[in-house]
Amino acid sequence: MSSAPCNALVRAASGLLVPRTVIETGPGLSVDPPADGECPQTWTLSVDASWAQGPWAGVGTHDLDGADRVYEEITEVAPMVIPRSGVWEINYAVRGGVQLPPNLVASQFVVAALFENGNLIVGQEVMVTGLSRGQATGATAGAQNTATGAFLRGFTAGDEITLHAYPIGQLGISQIVSNGDGRTRLMAHWIAPLGDTPS
Template identity: 40%
Template sequence: MTNPQGAQTWVQTGPLTFNRSLTGADRVYEQVSEVPGLTIHHPGFWEVSYHARTGLTAAGGVTTAVFKNGNLIDGSEAIRASAEGQGTIGQRFMHTFVRGDIVTLHVYRFGGGGIYILSNTDGRTAVMAHWVRETWQSQ
């Protein structure tokens, strides 16, 4: 395994503060533009993790996922359904990227109204990625 010299092996969003109501169509992903996209600086196998603080003011739910270059990464989805309140959902997974890939957080709502995603000092929404190795090798 070669350590990428001169390349970032860890990328993540900084501390974010926002509150975004989800008003798009039911079960249609929208990019969370308040969470900056992460640029992959070195090709290879990366560990990606994210957490998203969500809120519901009525019965319904929210699904989050990570996209690569505008396309869903299968297996990155997380779901939260509840009557009311806030909670944090997310995933941790491995994925192969090439240099320059852009990783973004997306979300959709289903059912009910009053569904939102937020980030502040009481709980953050963030995306992180850490380079693991050049290629995937099954054991």
């Protein structure tokens, strides 16, 4: 038998053993096999890191006019549909605004969170902005701020991610805003197949 480095045959008591290579890949992975007769054989592994985005549909303002701590969907932000099962890095930015009425002791806040298929994803809520006045004097007060959130989570292809928010305070105004001065948006980046675990 040849002792050349690329001779993979093995002489055994029962005869010659011919190795066979089987490569299986999960979602987002692909393999290019070597050319016939190539020595050494080179197998190329490629990763397709898929991504998704749910942008604000145009420019505008969403008034949060519901009850305190009762979520409502921010319908101006398009739902983000997960295109591939796996572990995803989710990032979102939320621009919020609040206004207080003049000459009143008042507080006004905006809280935002993401929902998966209509259910709150617990643990990633963000306090977007808030303003309090402790004395009943002064003109109308207003504030704006942008909050960001990021987390890793496993999703199944077809899962729908939506942005929700609620106000705290009923005397003033709470809003979600998006325009050229600051955007509200959702983003997701596929990083691993389902079953992958933290190291």
